[in-house]
Amino acid sequence: MKRRKKFDEKWFGALTLLTHHPNPNRTSNGKLPKSYDKQDLITSSKIMPPKRKQPAASAPKQPAKRRSKLAKENDISADEEAEIREAFDLFASQDANKNGQISRNDVRRCLIALNAPPANHADLQELLEVADPEDSGWVPFEHFLPVAALQLNRAKGDEDEERQQEEVDKAYNLFVKGQHRPITIADLKRISKELREDVPDNVLKDMIREATGGPLGGVSKEDFEGVMRRAGVFG
Numbered sequence: 001m002k003r004r005k006k007f008d009e010k011w012f013g014a015l016t017l018l019t020h021h022p023n024p025n026r027t028s029n030g031k032l033p034k035s036y037d038k039q040d041l042i043t044s045s046k047i048m049p050p051k052r053k054q055p056a057a058s059a060p061k062q063p064a065k066r067r068s069k070l071a072k073e074n075d076i077s078a079d080e081e082a083e084i085r086e087a088f089d090l091f092a093s094q095d096a097n098k099n100g101q102i103s104r105n106d107v108r109r110c111l112i113a114l115n116a117p118p119a120n121h122a123d124l125q126e127l128l129e130v131a132d133p134e135d136s137g138w139v140p141f142e143h144f145l146p147v148a149a150l151q152l153n154r155a156k157g158d159e160d161e162e163r164q165q166e167e168v169d170k171a172y173n174l175f176v177k178g179q180h181r182p183i184t185i186a187d188l189k190r191i192s193k194e195l196r197e198d199v200p201d202n203v204l205k206d207m208i209r210e211a212t213g214g215p216l217g218g219v220s221k222e223d224f225e226g227v228m229r230r231a232g233v234f235g
Contacts, residue, residue, distance in 0.1 A: 065079065074146050080149070081145070084114065085141065088144055090110070102138070102139050107127065111147075127147045130143070131144055169221075175188075175224075182219050183211075188204045189204060
């Protein structure tokens, strides 16, 4: 386990330098210019992610809104609860007898207004069973919120997965220069040369083996993604 962590950190070091190093003079092909001072490069196995910039001084922040019990139960923020309430009120019945409920037929429209629509008809039916379990035709806010929260959290998860996949593709392409093939020892040698790091061949081979689980044929994108996740690139 420690051995794998060691080589995952080496991969992470190379990734950090290639994709996050704040050098404004990086050439268009992604290489560091020859004039770049080697002292600015830390040994790849010890590289850490770049520090976040300190925010500029601004007016004192307003106290964070307190989440309601319903928001806590459904893992959403106070702001998200307010958004759900706003969308709900757009479709709420003005009939006093309905006490501000929305029609079962408006659940889908309300979710669309939140930019969190059901994926398909079957998904919608499942959501309606939760929102209107007695099939009354009307949905109160306390029944709608769990449905909306579920959809919002799904949407956030999809966005995170899409962002992570974009990061994997970007980093992988830096190794293979946009070609559809596995990462080879030759690629690692090239990267080491660009970073002006003298990495022995046996270490490069070990990096390949740790990424693939043994074979030296090359690192697929799936193997590479596994390295990124184990190295903590995605937090």
